[in-house]
Amino acid sequence: MTAKEQIDQLTDRLNYLNYQYYQEAQSEVSDQEFDLLLKQLEKLEEENPELVRDDSPTHRVGGTITKNFETVKHKHPMLSLSNTYSEDELRDWDERVRKGLNGADFEYICEIKFDGISLSMSFEEGLLTRGVTRGDGTQGDDITTNVKTIRSLPLRVQEGQLPFGSTFEVRGEGFMPNAVFEQINEELIAEGKTPLANPRNSAAGTFKMQDSAVVAARQLDCYIYELLEEKHLLRTHAESLEALKKAGFNVSDSWQKVGDIEEAIAYINKWEAKRFELPCATDGIVLKVNDYRQREELGFTAKSPRWAIAYKYKAESKSTRLKGVSFQVGRTGAITPVAELEPVILSMTTVRRATLHNSDEMERLDLRKGDFVFVEKAGEIIPKVTRVDLEKSLDHENSEPFEFIGECPACRTALVRNEGEAAWFCPNEAGCPPQIKGRIEHFIQRKALDIDSLGEGKIEILMENGLIGDAADLYSLRFEQLLGLEKVHVDELTGKERKVSFKEKTVENILKGIEQSKSQEFAKVLFGMGIRFVGQTTAEKLADYFGNIDALEKASLEELVAVPDVGEKVAQSIVEYFSNADNQVFLSKLKVAGLQFEQGERNQVQEGESLSGLILLYTGTFENYSRDELEAKIIANGGKFVKSISKKLDYLIVGEGAGPSKLAKAEKLGVKMISEADFEKMIDQG
Numbered sequence: 181m182t183a184k185e186q187i188d189q190l191t192d193r194l195n196y197l198n199y200q201y202y203q204e205a206q207s208e209v210s211d212q213e214f215d216l217l218l219k220q221l222e223k224l225e226e227e228n229p230e231l232v233r234d235d236s237p238t239h240r241v242g243g244t245i246t247k248n249f250e251t252v253k254h255k256h257p258m259l260s261l262s263n264t265y266s267e268d269e270l271r272d273w274d275e276r277v278r279k280g281l282n283g284a285d286f287e288y289i290c291e292i293k294f295d296g297i298s299l300s301m302s303f304e305e306g307l308l309t310r311g312v313t314r315g316d317g318t319q320g321d322d323i324t325t326n327v328k329t330i331r332s333l334p335l336r337v338q339e340g341q342l343p344f345g346s347t348f349e350v351r352g353e354g355f356m357p358n359a360v361f362e363q364i365n366e367e368l369i370a371e372g373k374t375p376l377a378n379p380r381n382s383a384a385g386t387f388k389m390q391d392s393a394v395v396a397a398r399q400l401d402c403y404i405y406e407l408l409e410e411k412h413l414l415r416t417h418a419e420s421l422e423a424l425k426k427a428g429f430n431v432s433d434s435w436q437k438v439g440d441i442e443e444a445i446a447y448i449n450k451w452e453a454k455r456f457e458l459p460c461a462t463d464g465i466v467l468k469v470n471d472y473r474q475r476e477e478l479g480f481t482a483k484s485p486r487w488a489i490a491y492k493y494k495a496e497s498k499s500t501r502l503k504g505v506s507f508q509v510g511r512t513g514a515i516t517p518v519a520e521l522e523p524v525i526l527s528m529t530t531v532r533r534a535t536l537h538n539s540d541e542m543e544r545l546d547l548r549k550g551d552f553v554f555v556e557k558a559g560e561i562i563p564k565v566t567r568v569d570l571e572k573s574l575d576h577e578n579s580e581p582f583e584f585i586g587e588c589p590a591c592r593t594a595l596v597r598n599e600g601e602a603a604w605f606c607p608n609e610a611g612c613p614p615q616i617k618g619r620i621e622h623f624i625q626r627k628a629l630d631i632d633s634l635g636e637g638k639i640e641i642l643m644e645n646g647l648i649g650d651a652a653d654l655y656s657l658r659f660e661q662l663l664g665l666e667k668v669h670v671d672e673l674t675g676k677e678r679k680v681s682f683k684e685k686t687v688e689n690i691l692k693g694i695e696q697s698k699s700q701e702f703a704k705v706l707f708g709m710g711i712r713f714v715g716q717t718t719a720e721k722l723a724d725y726f727g728n729i730d731a732l733e734k735a736s737l738e739e740l741v742a743v744p745d746v747g748e749k750v751a752q753s754i755v756e757y758f759s760n761a762d763n764q765v766f767l768s769k770l771k772v773a774g775l776q777f778e779q780g781e782r783n784q785v786q787e788g789e790s791l792s793g794l795i796l797l798y799t800g801t802f803e804n805y806s807r808d809e810l811e812a813k814i815i816a817n818g819g820k821f822v823k824s825i826s827k828k829l830d831y832l833i834v835g836e837g838a839g840p841s842k843l844a845k846a847e848k849l850g851v852k853m854i855s856e857a858d859f860e861k862m863i864d865q866g
C-alpha cells in the first residue's frame with residue numbers, strides 16, 4: 181500500500197470510529213487501539229506532510245498556534261434573537277406571528293437556549309472548511325483550528341448522508357461541558373489559582389486561545405441548531421434537525437414540535453428545572469417557526485428574525501432562613517465565612533450552605549440574626565447569598581448583625597490580614613488542627629502522593645489519637661497502632677451516624693497505600709508538600725528545572741523567577757517555605773521515609789545532550805512547536821530554559837511575530853539570536 185492509501189484508510193477509519201463513539205455511543209475498538217491507529221497516522225503524516233487530509237483526525241489533538249485569528253465576513257449575517265422574560269410578552273409575539281402569516285396554520289419548534297458562544301461552520305463538498313465566531317454579526321474570527329478539536333463535530337460528511345447536498349453552513353452553540361468546567365476548577369483550586377467564573381466565559385476564552393493543543397485538552401463541545409443551505413431542498417426546520425442528526429452532527433434531543441403557544445409554554449415549564457440535567461449551561465428556550473417559507477414571509481427586523489424569540493429563565497433565586505454564619509479554616513489558614521441555611525432546592529440540588537467569600541462581602545450584605553436571605557447559583561454552579569430578603573426579615577432593623585471573628589474558630593489564635601488581601605488568616609500554621617488536616621488531605625490526594633486508602637475520616641481518627649501531627653508521620657505508622665481504632669461520625673446534614681473502624685484488612689490497605697506512595701515521582705511529592713502557590717503544573721516545572729530538592733532549596737529568588745511559570749509571588753513563597761524551621765523538620769522526616777526527591781528518568785524523555793550547559797529563551801511563534809513543545813525540546817536535549825533576557829542567556833530563538841522590545845534588548849546585551857531552523861540544526865548536529 182502506498183503512503184497515500186495508508187493515510188486515506190487510517191483517516192477514514194478513525195473518523196468512522198470517532199463518529200461511532202461520539203454520536204452512537206458505541207466503540208468497536210478499545211481506547212488503546214484507537215490511540216495506536218492515531219499514532220500510526222500521526223507518524224505517516226509527519227513523514228508525508230503533503231498528504232495530510234483536511235479532515236484528518238489528528239487536527240482534533242491540536243498543536244497549531246495561531247497568533248492572530250483572521251477576520252472573515254459571514255456569508256449570511258449572524259443575527260441575535262429578541263428576548264423576553266415574560267409569558268405575556270411571549271403571547272404578544274405569538275399574536276404578531278399569527279397576524280404576519282395571515283391566520284395560516286403553523287407550528288413552532290421549541291429548543292433549549294444553550295449558553296456558550298455561537299459558531300458558524302461551513303462545509304464544502306462534505307468537508308469542514310471553516311469555523312467562525314459570531315463576532316459583530318457581520319464578521320467574526322476564523323477559529324477553524326480550534327473548532328476542529330470538537331470531537332462531536334464531523335470533519336467530513338458523506339454526500340449520500342445529506343438530503344440537502346454537501347455544501348452548506350451549520351450554526352450552533354460551542355460550550356464547555358459542566359463536567360469539564362468543574363474538573364478544571366478543581367485543578368485550579370488545588371493549584372491555588374483563581375477558578376474560572378462560569379462555563380460560558382470559559383468556553384468563550386478557550387475558543388479564542390492561540391494554542392489549539394490547549395483547546396483540545398479542554399474538551400469543548402457544540403450543539404448544532406440551524407442549517408443554511410442554498411438549494412432549499414428541505415421544507416422545515418424539523419426536517420433539517422433530523423437530517424443533521426442522521427449525518428452525525430450533535431443535535432440535542434431536547435427539541436420539540438408544538439402546535440401553539442400554550443404548548444410552547446408547557447415546554448418552557450417542563451424544561452425550567454429539567455435543563456440542569458443537560459451537560460451544558462442554559463439560559464432559556466428558543467421558539468422558532470418550523471416552516472422555512474413561513475419564516476421568509478415573516479422576515480427580519482434590523483437585528484433579529486421575526487420568526488424566532490428567546491424566552492429567558494430568571495436566575496433561580498430563592499429566599500430562605502439564615503440559621504447562622506460559620507467560619508471555615510482552609511489548608512492555608514484562610515478564613516471563609518459560610519452562611520448556614522434552612523435547606524432550599526436550587527437548580528435541582530439542595531443547598532444548605534453558601535459562601536460569603538470574606539469579611540468585606542459580609543459587611544456589604546449586612547446580615548443580621550433572624551434574617552431571610554436570597555440564595556442564587558452563580559453561573560448555576562456555586563451557591564451564593566445575594567441579599568437580605570427585607571420583606572420577610574421583619575426584625576432586621578432591630579436585630580444584631582453577624583460579626584466577622586477576630587480569632588481562629590479552631591485554635592483561638594488572633595487572625596491577621598495581609599495588606600492588599602481580602603482574606604483574614606490564622607497564622608498558627610503549625611498548631612491549628614484544620615490547617616494540619618487540610619495539609620495532610622492535600623498530601624494524600626491523587627495528584628500528589630495518591631494514598632487513596634486514606635480519606636478525611638481516617639485522617640481525623642489518626643490525628644485525634646495523636647498518631648500523626650503532619651503528613652510525614654504517616655510513614656512511621658505501625659500495624660498494631662492502627663488495629664482497632666474507631667470513631668463514630670455524625671453526618672452534618674442528615675444527622676446519621678456512621679462508624680469508621682480499623683479492621684485488619686483496612687489497616688493492611690492503609691499501610692500498603694502509604695508504602696506505595698514512596699515511589700511517587702518528585703514533582704508529585706513537591707506538589708504534595710503544599711508550598712503556597714505551587715500547584716501541580718508549577719511543581720512539575722520546578723522538578724524539571726532543578727532536578728532535585730537540594731537544588732531547589734538552594735535557589736535564590738532570581739533563579740526561581742527564571743523558571744517558566746514562576747513569578748515573584750511564587751518564588752517568594754518557595755524561599756519562605758524553606759526558611760521555616762517547622763518545614764525543615766517536615767522535609768527531613770520525608771527524606772528519612774525514603775520519598776522521591778530527585779527527578780527520575782520516567783518523566784523526562786532525554787533525547788540528547790546537544791544543549792547541555794546552554795541557557796535558551798524563545799520569542800514569537802514557531803512552525804513546528806507549540807510553546808510547551810519547545811520548552812520540552814530544550815529540556816529533553818539538556819538545555820535550560822528561562823523567561824527573561826539577561827546576559828546569562830546563550831541563545832534567543834526567534835520565531836514569527838517576535839516581540840521587538842525583546843529583540844532590541846537581546847541585541848543590546850549581545851545575546852545570540854537564532855531561527856527555528858538553526859535551533860533544529862543545533863539539536864540534530866550536536
Ligand code: IVH
Pocket residue numbers: 258259260261291292293294295296297298299314352353405406466484485488490
Ligand atoms: S437560533 C437568528 N437556537 O442565542 C438567530 N440560537 O441571542 C439564530 N443560542 O447568537 C439563533 N441556543 O448563540 C438559536 N437553540 C438555539 C440557541 C441559540 C443558543 C444563542 C445563539 C445566538 C443567541 C441569540
